[in-house]
Amino acid sequence: MTLVDSRAAISIGPFRTVPNYITAVRTVAAVTVGIAALVAGSVLLMALSYGLYWFGDVLDGWIARRLGQETRAGAVLDIVSDRACTAVLGAGLVSLVPDVAVVAVVFLLSFLVLDTMLSLAFLCWPVLSPNYFHLVDRRVWVLNWSPLAKVVNTAGVVGAIAFGEYQLALAVAVAVVAVKLWSVAAVARLLDRKDRA
Template identity: 50%
Template sequence: MQRRTDIDADPASERLWTSATAVTAVRTVASLALCLLGAREHSLPLLVVGLGVYWVGDMLDGAVARFRGCETRIGAVLDLLCDRLNAAGFYLGLVWLRPENALPVGLYLFEFLVVDAFLSLAFLAWSVRSPNYFYDVDRRIWAWNWSKPGKAVNSALFAVLLLVTSLPWVGAVVAAGLLVLKCVSLGWLLRIGLPVPARSADPEASSASSAPAPTA
């Protein structure tokens, strides 16, 4: 099968260090440092700046990867992991400053660090370069999770509402809604199935191959 250069990964081009992963590394360290400093100094503005660095850097590393033609699966996985580190740094810092947000933040982190992480890493089971191209596998899952509106809802809505309203119950409702969305997406993903080797179609052959060899 011919590789589609705009969607499919190229094993020969896979490498850790590219201009895009350099941006990922810088924004991850900078955002985490600002959030840790904000938590230590009990400064909400520093936490918000750290969140902004994470969001802007996340958009920038993707733009650099596409512009310079250095999109790799290694870079996509690194980006996903760093997103979760930066999100954890901000939200745990926020709970340190505002303990009343513990429940909504706990719900959101479970959704983002566990369920969404599994969904996002599922692209590795196919040949696409990153979740951004998951529409080639299932357009509905992609639209809900990695289209531009999907990303905005999944990443920004919770933080913005929690900061603007200062109402933990609003955050809890949004986090619960996102968790439901992710669980529905997970159900769709499991219905598709991951491309794993099929079992033998012949049960007798399978049982024979698994039977112990006779002893002398």
Template identity: 55%
Template sequence: MTALGLSPPVTLLNVPNAITGVRTAGAVGFATAALTRRSGHLLVAAYLIYWVGDILDGVAARALGQETRAGAVFDIVADRACTSACAAGLVVLRPSTAVPMAVFLVQFMVIDQLLSLMFLRWPLLSPNYFARVDRRIYRWNWSPPAKALNTAAVAILSIWAPVAVAVAFALGVTAVKVVSLISAAGLPASARP
């Protein structure tokens, strides 16, 4: 805090945030091109840019010591932009994916976003450190296997599995997210990690 009671300026210009910006522009751009050209190849490229870029920005943040709370929020918001654009492309190219992707989008865009931003209640740099507050919620949502299942599995199942299986999986993930959100909201904010 400064003498005026204001917080110090937020650092947004760093390598991980640049990666987040580039991967978001790239994924949304390729997903938009996939929509307009009805191209599966462009959609695969969009998903790859999103997923590889999402891994790289996190690795860069930790490796370079450039993790910030603002960067974590930027990453969370950017994930929603990439996901919504890619999901739209998937539904246009494969209309049979509409129901599982709709369930997934409500879960990811609303419930998971609220849950992911819960880290701001504690002095944590990002949801990646939520194990300091609650190990179970962390394991279910931000451990590496949970992250992969939470974002990639529904899209993959929507393409390769029967619709009922993809919807059941999306509903299962939604249930885990709702329970996690309710549990996280009930934790005392004063708990020190």
């Protein structure tokens, strides 16, 4: 039986909230600095761009929970903004460090396609965001949106690249693709069930 958060069924908005403003600002800042890094050929600016994105992404979620301003609209904005930042940062990284091109292709396709589909799947159930997907399927949540999964899925690849371990980064990216493919299949099975919420 699927358990859901009844608040989510009616909590689509509001849209003008503190965390959504933070999401908008961090996205504009990270994308702007990322493009500047790309134009200038600066690894330092690219690192700053990633820092802005990461810090803002952590901050908007923390503020949303702290102020009780989590909404489905905010979750979608956050998901879309993450993809905008990651696409710019990935393109910039490949431009600055061409040796990571294969890793970037695997990671970006996984994040921009598979993870986007998975992250937006929460909209098929009355839950506030992917952070609450454990109410639908705990295994999928543990592998994708638990605090540990959020860190490992991205930081594993980024950390290996930062240390110049491109083969390790590729191995982590391929492992993430495998997890995402399993998760997509699991969510598809949930969607096929006639008795879903």
